[in-house]
Amino acid sequence: MPGLPSSRRCRPGSSPKVVPRKLGMVRRSQLITTYGVGAMIAIDNESFIVAGLDSWDTRDTTEIFERRLARVLGVRSFRLPPTPDLDRGTDGVRVRRFPEYYSCPKCSALQPFGRFNSPTGHAKCLECEIELVPSRFVLGCDNGHIDDFPYWKWIHRGSDHSGGSCGGSISINTLASSASLRSVVISCSCGVPEVSMEGAFRTTELNKLRIRCEGRRPWLRDAPVEACDQQPRTMQRGSSSTWHPIMRSALSIPPWGEGIHAVIERHRLIGAPDEVIRWVYSNQLRPSEKHDVDLEDLIHEVREIEEQDRLAAEEEVHYATGFDSLRNEEYKSLVRGHRSESRVASQFECERPAADTAPIQELGIDRSMLVKRLREVRVLTSFSRGAIPTDADPAQRHAALTLATHIDWLPAMEVSGEGVFLRLDENRLKSWETIPAIIARSEKIRRNHLELLRGRAAVDRGAETSVPESPVTPRFLLLHTLAHVLINEWSLDGGYPAAALRERLYADENMAGVLIYTATSDSAGSLGGLVAQGEIASLASSLPAAFERATWCSNDPLCMESEASGADSVNLAACHACVLLPETSCETNNSFLDRALLVSTPSGSVPGYLTTRP
Template sequence: MTPPPARRRRGSSAPERSYPRRGSVRRAQMITTYGVGSLIAVENESFIVAGTDSWNIEEAPVIQEPRLARVLGVRSFRLPPASDDTSKDGVRVRRFPLWHSCPSCGSLQHVRGFNSPPGKNECGDCQEDLVPSRFVMACAHGHIDDFPYWRWAHRGNREEGATGHCGGEMRLRTSGRTASLRSIVISCTCGIPEVSMEGAFRRTALAGLAVRCAGKRPWLKEAPTEFCSEQPRTLQRGSSAAWLPIVKSALSIPVPPGNDGLADRLAPYRDDLRSLDRSEIPLYLKIQTMRDGVELPADAVLALLDAEQNDGVEGGQGADSEEAYRALRNQEYAHLRSGNTEGEGNQQEQFVCEPPATQSADLAHLGLTGPMLVKRLREVRALKAFSRVEAPDTNAEVHEARLSLADLDWLPAMEVQGEGVFLRVDAERIDSWARNTAVAARVERMRSNHQRQLRERASDPAAAPESPATPRFVLLHTLAHALINEWSLDGGYPAAALRERLYSGETMAGLLIYTATSDSAGSLGGVVAQGEPERLATTLRSALHRAGWCSADPLCIESEAGGAGSVNLGACHACVLLPETSCELNNGLLDRALLVGTPEDPSIGFFRDALAH
């Protein structure tokens, strides 16, 4: 990563120059951990990752996933650019926060006030490395700014009607008596009493100082400040709430079936194809085939283009909607059900899904049907935007902070290869079970809590999205968590390496558990082996028996509400909760009582009959 060029010092005729590279992260982390707008610590310095319109993308590989691109209103995706030790391009960063302190003299001020030597971040008087502010303030609209230390230290110590600063110099020291905020003390040479940072994280702490959000976007070069009515909150610089990625993903499936690999070969020509009439395409393809030596059969290409246009996924700007994402899931569900057998000697297929060679009556007795072994899959994960303070839960309305000031036709993304197992639950059995009054009552309690949370976070409570909580959805979600926990014990994969993908709706009742990583962990066959019917039946029984008792019982199973926003019931870290990277809903809408029942009422468990045998 490369900071912007240093500013020329006053009175100096030295030319501007670029700083050397100040650290490195993996490309995948630029999507999930250190994306645009996030704060990154490099040794004793802190930076904010600059917007995508400042990236040098000449060497950034293009990633094609037409279905996801149409949903997000872009033409393509790109891997974040890589750079070596001698290059000065790649992903840009900017220094943030700008308030620093000196560990020697205790001075607390803007970084420009320390008179640091060129290219160094140290106190000009003490020659000690400066310490970036541990605290920042941010709002739910994505704006971020330095913490208002002066106002915090001088609160209640100004005469009424007084304006301007006191003219004193601020100091920060740590008493070392405790690890709490009370030990961080701020003083000023103007003579005010020392003030600790205790209470700075209260929701109304900054509102009490009349501090308003200034609408600053330091990750975007020359971005004008925006009007913002949100109340900022104090955050730790390294807090996960300071940057929350909004990532959208899709599985690469062949549309139409049998044309797997053609979409990739067609990628360099898609811009030209969009500008051509249908009658002009065959001649264009013939010319490109002769020039580049790549196989582009006109009939197959036309069929592919027709299938993409008629697949129910609307494209264009503003197409990002729940309906478009549902169309993506519907397509994936249909292909996972029908499968896609690996072609003879074709090692370039990105989606291989086959039924197991054997069947198991025991699996059908458990209520599972049509297991499929996904021997090869490709997933594209695109960073669409990010939020701060409020997590972008599924179906929750959050403000999406922009990745760039200018409108670009691409988004940063990563592609991962993996494998998995697709399972379907008997839909008729689910419908019959969901009519149980006690089942409906438990799910309604979760749904109402989640709906209240959605209304509180919506800009217009009357237009808040509907909660996805239904008996079918909660059952599939909890079952996926129970299986992931069991496979992490039996298959040797850490739970964080496994992911869930849920397919719930009027016509869908399935789940995909898969591993998709950028290293070899996604191609060793360990997950596929878990999908063989006999082994799967044994594993499922073990997972259900394990879910029947939690070390936190009876508190866990008898809980009236749990999780963030009280959207869970019988679920805790000792039973079905997972690492958040594995879950699509941040560990929300879970209840293991719907799997195995409760001691008082076993009938609410979907698998109660299976466990009795």
């Protein structure tokens, strides 16, 4: 990843030549999931923030096509993050220095980096000849803005100085008495009493000092400040709360990704005139592709797709509605199955096991589907800071990736792997989810979630506005908990680490299924063995073992009897000793879980899905 441009020395009277300095490397997938636009990254003794899309060098980047997802997001295609090649003049992804404040461990000076007069390409105190340390603390808000911690205001509280300058220099010292914030002391040479950092993480203290969000967006070059009514909060620079990616994904399902559609996407024919399509057909298509695709059909299909894209852009399909439609289409394909007869490689192969399904139907599973090949495209659409983002968040909490009012691409990655899809018995499920005890237990989580949504709505838009609907239902909680239990079990039986598996939930009044699939873009996604877990014989042994494991937790009875647990109190019987997973495996950040709905409470007052019969 190339970094902050630095100026090389030049002859007097000439302009300095700005060249990129290569700072380090990260994997492409990390630029979507971990170090995306707006995220801070530590490199040696320096800290940087990943710059916006308008600074990325995309001349030689690989385009990723997923037509269904692109229509919902309003873009033409997606791109893999670029890789740097300074010899060819491509510098990939740029970063900018942030935070601006650094300190010297020897002289304790705390000031903007430029005042240290560090040698080019280094972060050193010129006087002490010692490496500098980036500020530990930053100020961020839920709308994604971020700024340096206001040390000057913090130490000059109650003084006669009014926002200008006291003429002194600020220092920071860490006392050896403890590791708490009380031991981090800020002082100023102007003579005001020194102040510790204790209380800096309390929003009430920031309010007293009239510290407000300034609307800064340092990841965007020359970005104007935005008006912001959010109360900023102090954050540790390395905390996970400083950057939450907002990602969207879709599976490539028929007819997209195979046959004539695969040819259209692979050769980028959307928008191409007829004569270009004819030339591509004659000169670039493989014999196997020509066998399956007729030229006139190809031209006709390109024009049909262009018309559908135009209509979709005019309709401006709402985010939530669009993604609900994507999930419904995927669910139907998973239930129906698909075996490609085309000579062009298929991106989706799904079929039923050959054995009789009676052993798993006794456990409430209606159908198992072996997904022998799948492709998922994951797109970084935005990010937020502070509170973990949800689908109910307002648009202002989605920070911009670029200053451009409209771009026709977004950064993305694609994952190819395998999976197992399970559909629950609809009759048994409907009988179970109407039991009063089940409804009452799920209502506890629903109320807690609605209270959380009301609190966010009151902060963002005023208490008089409507609150978004909670997705919590007995069906959703059951499917989500089932997915977690299976991932934990299959990580033991299938040879995959739990972090290499991922859930995809299909839960509404018309859907009742869960897809467990490989979730990494490296070799862990192609080990084989996960599809084998979907065979009837394997399920007949692994499902009872998983359910038996879920009946007991080392934190019981506290875990099972909990009235609220997890972040924001939207779990019941769920903890790290039983059903919680690595964050990369869960769609909802380990929220909305309750194993009691799966295996029942010890007293039997809440019947689990496994203990009921239609």
